[in-house]
Amino acid sequence: MKLHAICILYKGGTKVQTLKSAYDLSSFGYFQKSSAQEFMKFTSQIVVERTQPGLRQSVKEKDYICHVYVRSDSLGGVAICDHEYPPRVAFTFMNKLLDQFANEVPSGTWPSIPEDGAKFTGASHFLTEYQDPSKADAMTRLQKDLDETKVIMHGTIESMLERGEKLDDLVEKSDALSSQSKAFYKTAKKTNSCCVIQ
Structure with missing residues (x-):
């Protein structure tokens, strides 16, 4: 089970912007890492753009699954995992992650945050903590x-x-x-x- 990326996005304006993201690219070759990261960021923006506020969905893309959740306040989260990663765990931690982000970063600042520039360390912490879903989730x-x-x-x-x-x-x-x-x-x-x- 592998968690490759966690992205926090805002779907408020004309285009979806990435507020903060964290990646684990250790399973990619040296020359693939930057392309893989760009593709994950691009995919995250597309799935958030096409997900209605208040909905959760999982989208399969080749060897990966993108679990996406967009809150009613247009704050979205994406977890990119392999097929073995439990969706319930992904949606549970995304809910916690988005709540923590909303508590630490005022919603009035979201539209003006530069691409991937939010002052928030939670994404990296969640990526590390939830790498092994059985440690973080009682049911697993x-x-x-x-x-x-x-x-x-x-x-x-x-x-x-x-x-x-x-x-x-x-x-x-x-x-x-x-x-x-x-x-x-x-x-x-x-x-x-x-x-x-x-």
């Missing part, structure tokens, strides 16, 4: 923990079989199972064994 972290638990459980079953123990032997030796349960297990095994292709 929970899903990751559940996936790891599932892998550990599968590993435990496989390791038990590697030691040469058979489930049949464990069922037969078990004091915890009634004779009726043992009989059910044997019947189920015989019924299912007819379907095994060897």
